[in-house]
Amino acid sequence: MSTIQTPGSHSEPLLQLTSVSRHFGGLKVLQDVNLAVPKSGIFGLIGPNGAGKTTVFNLITGLLPTTSGTILFDGQDLAGRKPFQITRGGIARTFQNIRVFKEMSLLENVIVGMDAHLRYGPFGLLAGTRVFRSEERRARERARELLSWVKLDHKAGELADNLSYGDQRKLELARALATEPRLLLLDEPVAGMNSTEKLDLMREIENIAARGYTVFMIEHDMRFVMGLCEQIAVLNFGRIIARGGPEAIRNDPQVIEAYLGREDDEATTEGATA
């Protein structure tokens, strides 16, 4: 169950994409993408709208097959694995649009995320039958602990529907962690948040990374990405055009060009000046 990693084992990447392409008919959404996410820390993927970022996550999580190329997670080829197998293998994900169960309590939302690690499934647990009692107790304790990591444990019994937008995003984080991942994929975690909520979530993500989880995020908000990520890759029209630390990315002429050349992108001005 432990997800804490041994410090110092940084040689092999945790996740490695090699020459990955994905075409939809004649549309070459990803072309020859090479990416290496290290075994610890916070890694960012940025790029203008439609660059192919979410498609990268869809390939990693098995929602879509690659057209060509390989994706290795902890040295294992993910080709042909189903999304639930990839989740069980240690990759969790949040989505651009909030997906909490609004009619369930926070605690129940997190327990539902535990599916991959429960012998009897989350709904058996929630039914609370005697046979499952000890597993139920453990699950509830773990769910409460995960809620405490995002500072929502005091609301554990409340309906998710009552939460603010920012807190719903944090609940999603707790639920993703309930699958006991090693790698956490976050797709635009601060989309739609106000600046207080963003700062709050930034701290929570830092705390999660400090607990030993590897975080790989797609995000448009440049201040957020630059403030959090140690390494960043930039995707433009399906190709990686730059990778490096925040300072190098900020000053990369190709990156500036990619953002300035696309007036439709919300990151345009911040991307050039952040």
Ligand SMILES: Nc1ncnc2c1ncn2[C@@H]1O[C@H](COP(=O)(O)OP(=O)(O)OP(=O)(O)O)[C@@H](O)[C@H]1O
């Ligand atoms: N299942 C699909 N079938 C056909 N085209 C698709 C499919 N999924 C994605 N695309 C296309 O691939 C391109 C890249 O989409 P993707 O969502 O990966 O971009 P993105 O960088 O995440 O964009 P955004 O920042 O706006 O979320 C778009 O042109 C999109 O229409």
